[in-house]
Each structure stands twice: as C-alpha cells, then as structure tokens.
Amino acid sequence: MLIRFTKMQGAGNDFVMLDETRERLNLTPGQYRFLADRHFGVGADQILSVRPALDPGIDFEYVIHNADGGEVEQCGNGARCFVRFVREQGLTDKDTVRVKTLSGVIEPSLQPDGRVTVDMGAPIFDLARVPFDAAGLTPQAVNSWSKWPLALAGQAQAAPVLIAILSMGNPHAVQRVDDVETAPVLETGPLIEGHARFPRRVNAGFMQVVSRSQIRLRVYERGAGETLACGSGACAAVVAGIRLGLLDARVDVLTHGGTLSIEWQGGLDAAAAPVLMTGPATTVFEASINVPDHL
Numbered sequence: 131m132l133i134r135f136t137k138m139q140g141a142g143n144d145f146v147m148l149d150e151t152r153e154r155l156n157l158t159p160g161q162y163r164f165l166a167d168r169h170f171g172v173g174a175d176q177i178l179s180v181r182p183a184l185d186p187g188i189d190f191e192y193v194i195h196n197a198d199g200g201e202v203e204q205c206g207n208g209a210r211c212f213v214r215f216v217r218e219q220g221l222t223d224k225d226t227v228r229v230k231t232l233s234g235v236i237e238p239s240l241q242p243d244g245r246v247t248v249d250m251g252a253p254i255f256d257l258a259r260v261p262f263d264a265a266g267l268t269p270q271a272v273n274s275w276s277k278w279p280l281a282l283a284g285q286a287q288a289a290p291v292l293i294a295i296l297s298m299g300n301p302h303a304v305q306r307v308d309d310v311e312t313a314p315v316l317e318t319g320p321l322i323e324g325h326a327r328f329p330r331r332v333n334a335g336f337m338q339v340v341s342r343s344q345i346r347l348r349v350y351e352r353g354a355g356e357t358l359a360c361g362s363g364a365c366a367a368v369v370a371g372i373r374l375g376l377l378d379a380r381v382d383v384l385t386h387g388g389t390l391s392i393e394w395q396g397g398l399d400a401a402a403a404p405v406l407m408t409g410p411a412t413t414v415f416e417a418s419i420n421v422p423d424h425l
C-alpha cells in the first residue's frame with residue numbers, strides 16, 4: 131500500500147504524520163511498527179493520525195501509536211506538530227484547534243514566534259487513573275506528596291524513589307536525579323517502563339533540578355525507548371517539582387532535543403489547573419512509502 135506521509139519533529143521527538151481526514155488507512159500494529167522503523171521504514175518515535183472530528187465543537191481527532199505499534203492516550207510534542215500539520219496541509223485556517231485524543235480534548239495554538247503552545251489539561255493524581263497498583267506499598271509521605279520506592283528486579287543499586295506518579299492523559303513516573311547525564315536511564319528506564327505496578331506500562335522521567343525555573347530531563351518513553359524529548363513527560367516533571375516546592379510556576383525544561391517551556395499555576399490547593407506547554411514544531415519532509423500489506 132503506497133502511503134503519503136509528512137515527517138515532523140518537536141524538540142527532536144519525531145513523528146510520521148498521516149492525513150486520514152478523507153479516508154482511513156486501517157493500518158495494523160505491524161504496519162505502524164514498519165513506519166516507525168529507522169532502518170526498514172521512515173523512522174519515528176510515534177505515528178500520528180489526523181482524523182475528522184465526530185463531536186460538535188471539536189476540530190479534529192488525533193490518534194497516537196508508539197513505535198512499538200501500540201495506541202496510546204496522549205503525546206505532547208505531537209500535539210504541537212499536529213496544529214502545524216493541519217495548517218500546512220490546508221485542513222484548517224485556525225491558529226488554535228480543539229483536538230480530541232483517547233484521553234480527552236487538548237488545544238494547541240500556533241504562536242506569532244513560530245512556537246506552539248498546548249493546553250495539556252490538568253494533571254491526574256488519582257493513582258488508580260494513572261494507572262498504578264499501590265497494593266502493599268507504603269509511601270514515604272512528604273508534605274502531602276508521597277515518594278514511592280520502586281524495587282526493580284535484579285538491580286544491585288538502591289530502588290529508585292519515584293517523587294511523582296501521575297497522568298497527563300498518559301502515565302508518568304518521575305524521579306529526581308543529581309545529573310541526568312550520569313543517571314541510569316537506559317538501565318533502569320526499561321525496568322520502570324514495564325514494571326508490574328503499571329498495568330499499562332509507564333513513561334519513566336529522570337529530572338535534574340538546575341534552579342527554581344530550570345530543569346534538565348531525560349525520559350525513557352513507554353513503547354518508544356529514550357526519546358530526545360517528551361512533552362507530556364516535561365509537563366509531568368514540572369508538576370512534580372512544583373508539588374514538592376522545588377520549582378516556580380514557569381519552568382524551562384532542557385532536553386537532549388531542545389527546550390520546552392512549561393507553566394502550571396497548580397499546587398496543593400489548585401491541582402486542577404491546566405498545564406501549558408510551549409515549544410517548537412518543525413516539518414522535516416514529505417514523501418510516500420510502500421507499506422507491505424501483510425504485517
């Protein structure tokens with residue numbers, strides 16, 4: 131099947147964009163994996179499909195598949211690329227679009243400086259909705275925020291202590307490290323991602339606090355491995371830092387792929403405040419690829 135696609139990236143988190151507004155491609159998980167494959171396909175962290183909205187007041191639907199072929203609920207960097215894509219493809223003339231994903235509605239907006247701001251909605255702290263199975267675990271209570279030691283199989287080093295388990299529509303487990311460059315991201319990231327206490331697996335964030343307005347972040351993503359940036363992961367890390375009293379409301383998140391600016395006016399008494407993320411969204415190239423039919 132010959133498929134036309136657009137390759138995009140947001141802070142180095144890269145995507146294959148598919149326009150399904152006129153017809154569904156009905157791809158299989160194996161075909162999504164093929165598109166994401168950096169040797170046999172196009173190469174991407176996620177495949178993002180644009181579909182017509184079915185609900186009034188919603189402009190588009192947005193379907194996200196990780197490189198492993200699994201469908202997921204949210205993708206922050208992808209949301210920024212999404213709005214640039216629908217504008218460049220002439221699918222809308224709006225600067226702000228309302229987009230429905232598996233986890234709800236988000237609103238990416240094109241900014242005059244070329245960056246894109248996304249209202250990512252409010253973080254979700256209810257562990258059952260992350261989901262996280264806390265049965266038998268006793269958190270180390272810190273203020274009103276719990277720290278969760280997470281025993282990892284076969285690891286000699288001490289169990290990492292998660293300072294935050296929350297959902298940005300997709301699941302995140304955040305820990306604080308002294309130096310992201312020496313943190314065991316590739317060793318413990320996969321063990322956290324697939325840990326049995328996360329029934330739908332999890333994105334594992336490693337956050338280094340530089341100042342009250344700057345962090346460095348690496349994320350071992352569910353279904354994609356370590357990416358150059360993770361938008362929803364940046365939101366989760368900043369929310370965690372603010373809740374612990376380590377960060378102010380506006381934080382620059384330095385990732386290997388670029389800088390994301392996150393703002394959250396939430397806190398212990400305003401947890402329902404939305405998280406705003408601003409960052410780049412770039413079109414790399416457009417092309418077509420022949421996707422094998424039986425994958």
Ligand SMILES: N[C@H](CCC[C@H](N)C(=O)O)C(=O)O
Nearest residue numbers: 205206207300351352361362
């Ligand atoms: N791997 C993530 C999806 C993409 C998240 C990331 N690309 C972002 O920018 O939010 C998950 O399985 O939830």
